[in-house]
Amino acid sequence: MFRRTDAAATLATALVAAAATLALTTSTSAAAAGAPGFLAGTDLPPHPTSPWYAGRITPGLPETAPFCLDGVLPAAGSWHRAFGTDVDTGAVQVSVRSASPSAAAKLVGTLERKVAACAADWLRTAPGGTASWQDYGTLPVEEGAHVYGVHTSVPESEPGVHLYGIGRDGATVTVVAWGQMGDLSQAPVPAFRQTTTKAVHKLNP
Secondary structure: OOOOOHHHHHHHHHHHHHHHHHOOOOOOOOOOOOOOOOOOHHHOOOOOOOOOEEOOOEEOOOOOOOOOOOOOOOOOOEEEEEEEOOOOOEEEEEEEEOOOHHHHHHHHHHHHHHHHOHHHHHHOOOOOOEEEEEEEEEEOOOOOEEEEEEEEEOOOOOOEEEEEEEEEEOOEEEEEEEEEEOOHHHOOHHHHHHHHHHHHHOOOO
16 A cells, blocks of 8 residues: 655645646636736646646635745745646745845745755654755846755655745745656756746746
């Protein structure tokens, strides 16, 4: 009997929720005034067997926090958009309008430290599990962006792989979290670096 890791279970739950949301629309017309610019489904790394479906741009945080980022994203000034496919791959973008550029820079630092510590933090709660992470470097876009990868697995379970793009334009911060079953060798890192660059460019068009 296979059982899921916490990361895989979180991803599966998010995909179920996204499926219900994504049936509503693939447009950005529902975004209220004042929302930052968001990615479209076509901006995400292409999936070999499925298109991407984009949900509504919605004020506030997702009902389920992205894996690794529980408790660190502020609700105030936040907007989010969920993305899904016909298979086990999903993503979410959360953007935050901070009170000032310095507050935004502080939030970026908090998010980066949380993701960098995620694999070690997860291992402390998953005896017998394995986890790893990778720093895929920075991107020269606006005030900068950073890309990371995290892999988690426990015996007799589906492994989970996640990519994170964290960036800032002035007082606005965005994080794009992508995930699917698999390991870091299967992650579309070059395409996701392009996705992260687009996400930051679109924040304040």
